[in-house]
Amino acid sequence: MYEFQCVTASYMLSLFTDDLKIIDDKLSREVRNVILTQFPDRCPEELFVFLDKYWRDLSSEAGVVMNTCKEIDGEFIELMPHFQRAVATTIAESVVYVSFGSTVSISDEQIEQLALGLLHSRQRFIWVLKDADKGDIFADNENSTKQRKLPSGFEESTSETGVVVRGWAPQLEILAHPSTGVFVSHCGWNSCIESLSFGVPMIAWPMHSDQPRNATMVCEYLKAGVLVRGWDQETVSGSEVERAIERMMGTDDEGKEIRKRAKGLGEEIRGAVKENGSSKAEFDSFVQHITR
Structure with missing residues (x-):
């Protein structure tokens, strides 16, 4: 299943500011300005927590369809494969x-x-x-x-x-x-x-x-x-x-x-290894044996 998002790739990248350090030398000043500029008074912390969980959960999806185009957002789209959670939004098992x-x-x-x-x-x-x-x-x-x-x-x-x-x-x-x-x-x-x-x-x-x-x-x-x-x-x-x-x-x-x-x-x-599983049962039996 694919997820539709009416946001830009640049916005999605802004959620991975810590990961951006890995490729900092690849970022132009203009890209940094768009992605790294902070707006702390405009977005409550609860929303960031929600978004972080959301993007992690999105890793089970086959991909993301964004309301954008390469002519507008191309440089940011090309950066997305550098990030694990972003890669997770491409086709699974690839x-x-x-x-x-x-x-x-x-x-x-x-x-x-x-x-x-x-x-x-x-x-x-x-x-x-x-x-x-x-x-x-x-x-x-x-x-x-x-x-x-x-x-x-x-x-x-x-x-x-x-x-x-x-x-x-x-x-x-x-x-x-x-x-x-x-x-x-x-x-x-x-x-x-x-x-x-x-x-x-x-x-x-x-x-x-x-x-x-x-x-x-x-x-x-x-x-x-x-x-x-x-x-x-x-x-x-x-x-x-x-x-x-x-x-x-x-x-x-x-x-x-x-x-x-x-x-x-x-x-x-x-x-x-779960409860009632064969390995769990064998391990429990071994513990009982050596502690008797």
Whole structure:
């Protein structure tokens, strides 16, 4: 369902003044004047509380239709994807989340191919690209100390559709967000549980240890994802990444069924920890056992 609002994008942005600090260097003086000018005597505090709750609740909607046009409001419309709650007003389940955890190192060649796959998929994405983890025993010493580099021009080419995060990212919040449509993951079990708990299907990219078995569990047994990297495969091509994203985000029956299956599992997992749920019962039984 879409929400109709007879306000401008500039007004909607004015509700995110704290978040504007993130892109302060992108704002012109004129934009700052429109968005940041305060009118404390014109709007009661109760209304701000109501509006904040309103925009948070709006994240469950498919989108917002505003009574404006690019000719008038274009600069402000372009700024809206920078904000989480604003992004939530775009089409739900449209974002590809990519993160390989803290114990995985991938080559420069693989980074380039992954970047190409994301670029050509034309999907919105959040890519957590950390420096190679020095604690990864499977990475060579050279790769474990150097900065991860993206292909030249990649970030500029995807500035309106993607975000590259270097360092820590709030994974649980990202997976819980209604705009997240699929998780490209190394399939560490914590990541698998977190993704499935929120009903987010996976593109499985196992690297080592328990990950290939976890990927098999998710993709073949639970049928809540697709495998993009074979266990013996050195490099996943950009076209393979693109095809995997299309399979998961597309409109064909396979993708729909996988997404439906993941959503169902999410409901079951969340139900398990509620009162009378299986995990809650097991935990209570364990507490009784160790305290008897």
